[in-house]
Amino acid sequence: MPFEQLLVEGLAMGACYGLFGLAVVMIYKTSEVINFAAGEMAMFSTFIVFHMLTFYHWPFWAALLAAFIFAAVLGALVQYIFLRPAKNPTLLSLIVITLGVEMLLMGFASWKWGAEQQEFSLPISYMVTYEPIKGFVISQWAVAVFIIAAIIMAFLYTFFNKTNLGTAMRATQQNKHAAKIMGINTDRVFAFSWGFSSVIGLVAAVLLTTKTILDPQFMLEPFLKAFAAAVLGGLMSIPGVLIGGAIMGLLENFFGYAWPAWKPITAFVVIVLVLCIRPSGLFAKHWVKKV
Amino acid sequence: MDMKRAYYEDIELFKSGTILFWTIVLMVGLFTLPLFSSNYYLYLFNLIMVHVILAVGLNILVGSTGQISLGHAGFFAIGAYATVLLMTKLGIPFFPALILAAFISAFFGFILGLPALRLEGPYLTIATLAFGLAIMHIIGHMELFGGRSGLRAPAMNIGIAQLGWNCTLTTDLSKYYLILIITIVMVLGAINILKTKVGRAFVAIRDSDIAAEVIGINLTIYKTLSFAVSAFYAGIAGGLFAFVLGFFDPITFNFFLSIYFLVMIVVGGLGSIMGSIAGAAFITYLMYALFKNISDIPYIGDFIVNISQRWLSITGIDNLSAIALGLVMIGIMIFEPMGFFGIWIRIKKYWKAWPF
Numbered sequence: 001m002p003f004e005q006l007l008v009e010g011l012a013m014g015a016c017y018g019l020f021g022l023a024v025v026m027i028y029k030t031s032e033v034i035n036f037a038a039g040e041m042a043m044f045s046t047f048i049v050f051h052m053l054t055f056y057h058w059p060f061w062a063a064l065l066a067a068f069i070f071a072a073v074l075g076a077l078v079q080y081i082f083l084r085p086a087k088n089p090t091l092l093s094l095i096v097i098t099l100g101v102e103m104l105l106m107g108f109a110s111w112k113w114g115a116e117q118q119e120f121s122l123p124i125s126y127m128v129t130y131e132p133i134k135g136f137v138i139s140q141w142a143v144a145v146f147i148i149a150a151i152i153m154a155f156l157y158t159f160f161n162k163t164n165l166g167t168a169m170r171a172t173q174q175n176k177h178a179a180k181i182m183g184i185n186t187d188r189v190f191a192f193s194w195g196f197s198s199v200i201g202l203v204a205a206v207l208l209t210t211k212t213i214l215d216p217q218f219m220l221e222p223f224l225k226a227f228a229a230a231v232l233g234g235l236m237s238i239p240g241v242l243i244g245g246a247i248m249g250l251l252e253n254f255f256g257y258a259w260p261a262w263k264p265i266t267a268f269v270v271i272v273l274v275l276c277i278r279p280s281g282l283f284a285k286h287w288v289k290k291v
Numbered sequence: 292m293d294m295k296r297a298y299y300e301d302i303e304l305f306k307s308g309t310i311l312f313w314t315i316v317l318m319v320g321l322f323t324l325p326l327f328s329s330n331y332y333l334y335l336f337n338l339i340m341v342h343v344i345l346a347v348g349l350n351i352l353v354g355s356t357g358q359i360s361l362g363h364a365g366f367f368a369i370g371a372y373a374t375v376l377l378m379t380k381l382g383i384p385f386f387p388a389l390i391l392a393a394f395i396s397a398f399f400g401f402i403l404g405l406p407a408l409r410l411e412g413p414y415l416t417i418a419t420l421a422f423g424l425a426i427m428h429i430i431g432h433m434e435l436f437g438g439r440s441g442l443r444a445p446a447m448n449i450g451i452a453q454l455g456w457n458c459t460l461t462t463d464l465s466k467y468y469l470i471l472i473i474t475i476v477m478v479l480g481a482i483n484i485l486k487t488k489v490g491r492a493f494v495a496i497r498d499s500d501i502a503a504e505v506i507g508i509n510l511t512i513y514k515t516l517s518f519a520v521s522a523f524y525a526g527i528a529g530g531l532f533a534f535v536l537g538f539f540d541p542i543t544f545n546f547f548l549s550i551y552f553l554v555m556i557v558v559g560g561l562g563s564i565m566g567s568i569a570g571a572a573f574i575t576y577l578m579y580a581l582f583k584n585i586s587d588i589p590y591i592g593d594f595i596v597n598i599s600q601r602w603l604s605i606t607g608i609d610n611l612s613a614i615a616l617g618l619v620m621i622g623i624m625i626f627e628p629m630g631f632f633g634i635w636i637r638i639k640k641y642w643k644a645w646p647f
């Protein structure tokens with residue numbers, strides 16, 4: 001495979017990881033929870049699209065819209081039912097709760113739709129390709145990924161900087177108690193950020209199914225990679241996670257081309273090495289530590 | 292609850308006559324258990340004890356030192372593969388192979404402990420997670436380790452074949468006694484580690500690593516030591532697991548196994564040895580036995596099968612154990628973050644002042 005091809009493919013994959021990493025960062029930014037269930041929440045919502053298409057024969061856009069609503073409700077519900085009642089949670093107990101949600105959703109999805117791979121086709125294809133510049137072959141899928149990632153990025157940027165809700169979310173992240181005193185309903189902000197993150201996760205998952213397959217475990221590996229990308233970007237910064245995702249995708253593609261057998265782990269190993277040098281990621285702004 | 296008046300009282304193995312009595316009852320019960328249970332339950336007990344060894348070791352790392360590990364399946368795999376390969380390729384007898392494998396695992400634990408010196412929280416999580424995945428892929432891609440098709444454990448010969456002493460354990464019953472003795476030794480070891488200077492250093496690091504450093508605890512040594520000890524336990528457990536199962540492949544040691552291990556100690560109670568034993572037993576039972584025949588469960592079994600046929604798929608009913616595990620994880624964290632150990636403490640406190 002030529003160099004240009006690997007570059008484009010790697011960037012497209014990286015944009016997917018970055019997009020999905022955004023879902024992780026959104027939650028970490030507001031509530032400092034690492035959401036291990038992000039992958040399974042996105043998987044479950046993708047299965048809703050699949051279910052609507054296959055069993056009820058809805059048109060694609062209607063199915064997608066239904067899944068968007070479902071994803072938003074699911075995210076808010078998970079926060080409301082499982083995370084809010086936890087009293088004075090530590091990092092470990094939050095991790096265990098989200099892992100529990102992951103097991104729960106994965107169990108339900110495998111129970112409902114079975115563990116086998118499903119047929120799931122989108123209006124965008126991986127096979128249709130364009131060649132805008134000589135040598136750079138770009139698939140329809142990659143084009144869609146770039147456009148959607150750019151739209152969501154631009155939207156998030158304006159959202160966090162220009163709207164009241166975005167400002168409230170940033171304020172909650174900086175100091176929960178001060179935000180409460182200022183009249184922000186922090187519980188609602190948390191629920192909202194979970195719902196929002198779940199929708200972003202769904203977008204990333206739908207894009208990823210086109211490239212891979214649809215079964216209850218299909219989001220496990222992308223989630224781990226997106227999480228790694230988010231950690232690389234510092235878990236707090238939104239441009240950071242996209243750059244982290246791009247690095248992840250490129251590393252995976254280039255190393256994967258050189259040593260195909262080791263493709264799944266090269267990126268992880270590199271990230272651990274990077275973390276040893278910069279323990280809080282590449283773009284983290286601060287590293288506060290108190291006794 | 293009860294006051295310690297001397298250092299000696301703090302390091303005693305049995306705090307009171309009651310504890311000694313019940314410990315003896317438990318030991319007698321465990322040693323005579325094969326008289327009243329079937330072969331399948333012996334197999335289950337072997338699995339439980341293997342998980343007990345691992346959970347006790349993991350609790351030293353997570354509960355006592357406060358480091359998070361999502362990669363313990365990696366150490367477990369190293370223990371299993373190293374024991375079997377040392378026995379089959381180099382012809383080393385069982386016990387030296389098991390201990391050597393545990394030391395190999397401890398060495399990897401030491402290596403993983405090095406980045407842990409600088410990382411914490413989410414960053415440590417991703418590093419340990421990456422370690423677990425890397426081990427799984429490495430053993431899956433190298434011919435030496437049997438590749439994807441896995442390895443078969445040799446006959447469990449605990450004698451020394453070179454000297455002509457052969458003592459092959461073939462039944463679950465004989466394996467049960469061997470694993471039981473090893474488990475007791477390992478648990479005693481863990482209880483005693485936590486009572487020494489090293490154990491107190493671990494606890495100090497958990498409570499605040501900077502404060503621990505200030506009072507003269509060498510973080511580099513004790514954090515890596517904690518990883519190494521924990522990996523040593525995982526190595527022993529892995530070596531025994533190989534023989535309980537008899538056949539294993541890289542997929543056995545996947546990411547979910549690391550989650551199960553973490554859940555065992557969290558459900559049992561962080562930092563408590565008895566808690567990790569209870570947690571390991573409960574989670575193993577839940578994973579392997581409780582939902583084996585769903586329609587046999589009293590009262591709700593038929594109901595679940597009906598729902599499954601009507602609304603969901605009939606083949607996927609095995610996933611009930613995953614759902615139950617998820618609910619247990621969430622429930623424990625919401626209602627009793629200290630796990631079984633916390634429940635036990637609450638009951639004890641209640642009865643202590645009972646009439647009032």
